[in-house]
Amino acid sequence: MIEMPVEVSANSGAGAERAKERVRKGQAPIVPARGVAGNALVLVIAIMTFLSCLTLGAVTMVRDTAAAWQTQIAREATIQIKPDEGLDMEAALAESASIAGGFPGVTGTRIIDRNATARLLEPWLGAGLNMDELPVPRLVILTVDRASPPDFAALRSALTEKVPGLILDDHRTWVDRLVSMSRTTVTIGLTVLALILLATVLTVVFATRGAMAGNGHIIEVLHFVGAEARFIAKEFRRNFLVTGMKGAVAGGFAAVLVFLGFSLWSSRNLATPQADQAMALFGNFSIGVLGYAGVVFIVALIGAITAATSHATVVAHLHGLEVRQPDG
Incomplete structure (x- = not known):
């Protein structure tokens, strides 16, 4: 230094x-x-x-x-129909999709068929699942117009009137948590x-x-x-x-x-x-x-x-x- x-x-x-x-x-x-x-x-x-x-x-x-x-969750909603004695599942799915598809704010509907449902459950229940042996709910996916979403309360009321026991999930709870x-x-x-x-x-x-x-x-x-x-x-x-x-x-x-x-x-x-x-x-x-x-x-x-x-x-x-x- x-x-x-x-x-x-x-x-x-x-x-x-x-x-x-x-x-x-x-x-x-x-x-x-x-x-x-x-x-x-x-x-x-x-x-x-x-x-x-x-x-x-x-x-x-x-x-x-x-x-x-x-974004992905907010543009979709889900109709869930549980199996019940005397319920024609395929008819209930078709009717629910028809009602929802005609509702303002719903741009499309898609029924998850039996094979697609089995594939969704395969990671947990294994391959070769017999859908008739388990009371597995069936789903209808609704595509929602984010700019003008439907009135979910009115849609839920219209659906449950035709198909008792139906559940409409608008994913708001998941969005809020996310x-x-x-x-x-x-x-x-x-x-x-x-x-x-x-x-x-x-x-x-x-x-x-x-x-x-x-x-x-x-x-x-x-x-x-x-x-x-x-x-x-x-x-x-x-x-x-x-x-x-x-x-x-x-x-x-x-x-x-x-x-x-x-x-x-x-x-x-x-x-x-x-x-x-x-x-x-x-x-x-x-x-x-x-x-x-x-x-x-x-x-x-x-x-x-x-x-x-x-x-x-x-x-x-x-x-x-x-x-x-x-x-x-």
Whole structure:
């Protein structure tokens, strides 16, 4: 570490200019040379950025998947008819489809036949299911006009009048639960993201204080001969901005690789049970253009936070020196 023999005198302005010139030329660096501590800070920032990008990407996927679920559920309704003694199931299905199909707001009806019903139950009850041995309800799927949905209360009344025991499910309960779940998940994700950014700020604060402690005598001499606080803070801000951007870019790039890897895996495993279940929950693991734009935003944000936090820490430290050692 190079000493800075600057003599504090009445001509402090000239002394400050000479000291600042030596700093600019690198003869008396304010910020210690990069070493183990600097490399560790880059690694910590890279990890924080990686976790932040993963959190933001997960929130984006949950939001997009929930929106797709909500759209799909909201455009359909289901008529469920339970088997009963003396009930002609096929006639009841046809009549229900006919009544619903003529109702304003219903754009189409589809009866789930026996074979399709057996396939729906196959994952739980096995293949070769005899529909006559179990009281399995039969379904009619209604396609709903989302812009002008039907009056479900009137439709339910008209259907139950003709087919007693019929159940009309408009999926509103599921939509409400889905919206609540997605909002809760997004809130938790954003809270985690905020905590990660807070941890990044605290890490930079401690790193800046450590750097100031390493060259404390140079900083104090510069300050008391008249160097502006913004000049000293600028040196730290520039150094920490470079450090922060290196770590942030590395962490963001690693997160992009993870997202691309999951997307590639899902595209190569289409039509497999594992991929079908994963895609039903998370979509195709693609965060889309907005997701990748969010990664770029996180990288820039963490770089800016690193520089701003370092600047504020140095200014606060110099203010503390003035309070502890007032003029005169």
